[in-house]
Amino acid sequence: MENRKMVPCNKCGHKTVLAIGYLSELSPDQEPYQSDVVEPCDSVGETIYEEVSVGIHYCEQCQKISDIWIESPQINEELEETEPQPITKEGT
Numbered sequence: 001m002e003n004r005k006m007v008p009c010n011k012c013g014h015k016t017v018l019a020i021g022y023l024s025e026l027s028p029d030q031e032p033y034q035s036d037v038v039e040p041c042d043s044v045g046e047t048i049y050e051e052v053s054v055g056i057h058y059c060e061q062c063q064k065i066s067d068i069w070i071e072s073p074q075i076n077e078e079l080e081e082t083e084p085q086p087i088t089k090e091g092t
């Protein structure tokens with residue numbers, strides 16, 4: 001396990017509260033595919049059921065979110081796997 005240090009607020013430096021929120025229902029936007037183009041997305045319906053958890057550092061002093069990130073799904077891990085390899089020039 002990773003050791004979590006106390007994280008100070010990036011505005012006032014006060015200690016922050018680590019909090020996790022869960023989302024399981026997401027609503028497609030009015031412009032789901034392209035901005036400025038309102039079109040239906042029939043394949044997913046009115047709601048997308050996907051579990052997303054979000055982490056925040058909340059400052060008690062400012063009463064604001066100091067820091068926010070996605071806990072899961074961990075999209076970054078997938079990106080690392082498909083990270084493009086440096087192009088090596090080889091004779092063909």
Ligand SMILES: [Zn+2]
Pocket residue numbers: 009010011012013014059060061062063
């Ligand atoms: Zn603060």
